[in-house]
Amino acid sequence: MQKVLWCAQELDLSYDNIVAGQHYGLTKEVSFLAMNPNGRVPVMSDDGFILYESNAIIRYLWAKTLPTEPSLQHLQSWASQDRWMEWTSATLYYPLFREFYIYFARTPAAELNTSKADQLHRSVYPLLKIVDDQLAQTPYIAGNTFSMADIPLGVLVDKWERIDQQKSRLLNVSLYYERLLKREHYRNHVTQYALNAI
Numbered sequence: 001m002q003k004v005l006w007c008a009q010e011l012d013l014s015y016d017n018i019v020a021g022q023h024y025g026l027t028k029e030v031s032f033l034a035m036n037p038n039g040r041v042p043v044m045s046d047d048g049f050i051l052y053e054s055n056a057i058i059r060y061l062w063a064k065t066l067p068t069e070p071s072l073q074h075l076q077s078w079a080s081q082d083r084w085m086e087w088t089s090a091t092l093y094y095p096l097f098r099e100f101y102i103y104f105a106r107t108p109a110a111e112l113n114t115s116k117a118d119q120l121h122r123s124v125y126p127l128l129k130i131v132d133d134q135l136a137q138t139p140y141i142a143g144n145t146f147s148m149a150d151i152p153l154g155v156l157v158d159k160w161e162r163i164d165q166q167k168s169r170l171l172n173v174s175l176y177y178e179r180l181l182k183r184e185h186y187r188n189h190v191t192q193y194a195l196n197a198i
């Protein structure tokens, strides 16, 4: 949900934000399940067109900003962004990053097990290093300007930066985080929420 609201605001789109999910409930009600049989948020309605899956919603909203007849250059830029969105979901997030941040978000500090924490940290580090190497080449993950690919990744980088205390090791990721923190919508929809929000 966070990343979809962030995307909509970045694109200056107006939306009716009807809150559901977690303590707000509604997701198991018949009317909600008719929109998303998985009973999960986010779900978007655009003039009656219903769409669920956060990355599909982001792509849909972002596609609305493309010219009606995109050039090959537009399509290649799109493909590069899409590649990073796929990578963020299918390689970085699931299962390693999810397991990593949930452990830190849900374990009281006094109960953290050092060897488990180290093992989880070591499992995600090589993936974050791939992000760091790319950010050494370009200020945003898919190029020189902010794009839809920064939306899902930005949510995970916020968690990484809050958990990882050895910031100098992945300097380009930390500098990227500082760059994102300058964006009002990132601060409003991502960083002000609890570590276990997604």
Ligand SMILES: N[C@@H](CCC(=O)N[C@@H](CS)C(=O)NCC(=O)O)C(=O)O
Residues within 6 Å of the ligand: 001, 020, 021, 022, 023, 025, 027, 039, 040, 041, 042, 052, 053, 054, 055, 198
């Ligand atoms: N792959 C889905 C995952 C959606 C998902 O797991 N949503 C969680 C919240 S982050 C949810 O709706 N949980 C049930 C609830 O909150 O009622 C997406 O990206 O949209």
